Amino acid sequence: MKKRGRPIPGYSVSNQGEKIPDAQIAEYLMELYWDEWLGAMGYKKWTLYLKDHHSLIISKHKVYRMCKGLGILKKPNTKKAKHPRKLARNRTITGSNQLWQVDIKYGNITDSNAFFYVCSAIDVYDRTIVGYYCGSVCKAKHITTMLTKALIRRKVHFKSGEFEKKLILRTDNGPQFVSEDFGNFCDHHKVYHERIPKKTPDMNAYIESFHSVLQRECFDRYAFGFYEEAFYYVDQYIAFYNHSRYHGSLKPHTPQKYYDLSRRGQIPSTKVKL
Structure with a gap:
């Protein structure tokens, strides 16, 4: 018989007992990823940030899974960028x-x-x-x-x-x-x-x-x-x-x-x- 794992609920709970959907948590993670300073951190520190600033009860394992799904896991980059960044300007x-x-x-x-x-x-x-x-x-x-x-x-x-x-x-x-x-x-x-x-x-x-x-x-x-x-x-x-x-x-x-x-x-x- 195939072993069945616990279903993923699709939300996390805040310290006040409120259900925060994963879509909202994804928004928080993307904001962290785009932040000038916080964006340099990895998923473990982002987990601490979510707990501290958004009162979430969430594990680093879930944050890892969500970051992987969003494509924002931090990876060492030693190669020169093939397409250098061009900053937007007034037009x-x-x-x-x-x-x-x-x-x-x-x-x-x-x-x-x-x-x-x-x-x-x-x-x-x-x-x-x-x-x-x-x-x-x-x-x-x-x-x-x-x-x-x-x-x-x-x-x-x-x-x-x-x-x-x-x-x-x-x-x-x-x-x-x-x-x-x-x-x-x-x-x-x-x-x-x-x-x-x-x-x-x-x-x-x-x-x-x-x-x-x-x-x-x-x-x-x-x-x-x-x-x-x-x-x-x-x-x-x-x-x-x-x-x-x-x-x-x-x-x-x-x-x-x-x-x-x-x-x-x-x-x-x-x-x-x-």
Whole structure:
């Protein structure tokens, strides 16, 4: 007879007896990973931090498993980076397909206390979600596949030497974005990848704002019982957001309509400073 282990509950308990879902703990761990100083520590010290600062009753073994699943376990790195980090800087955007911001959000599966990933890319100029990925795991290959499809849909192509005309991808310093696979993708498609400094989420304000809206208007309205249900509602919401939801900063149009009108020259060109 096959021995059955104890099921993983999908949450940890605080000192006050409150159940904290793993999706929230994953957010805490990613904040630690991105922190300028705390990010240099490993999972054992992060366990102490979670206990001290978030009053969690949690073992180092669980923190290890979660860090491994998130791809943020610390490994010794003696090799020179193949794709050196390029810091984000202030820019003025005058049209679509000049700057896309990309980020990852976590959602809860309430019946199993599991969590899922949503990785979205927003065009800063027209606010369209040009691509997104939903899954129970999120690796660099999932994100690059999503972005490849977005490049094809938007017919974004560049030739060698056209540096000033390159699409800029702006991300944080998550493990998927600092990976060699993501760097190879950017080199292959001739897009310019820049990463925001740690503790500067305002430099990714447009995608952060969208994810706040996604939380408020989708995640907070539905209790997802299983992955397929969550993915269905995310699909439905992003289609609504792009094609039907009026955006106050677009005077007022939906993102897709604003993109279409600006491409045809039917609205005056504007500047977006960030």
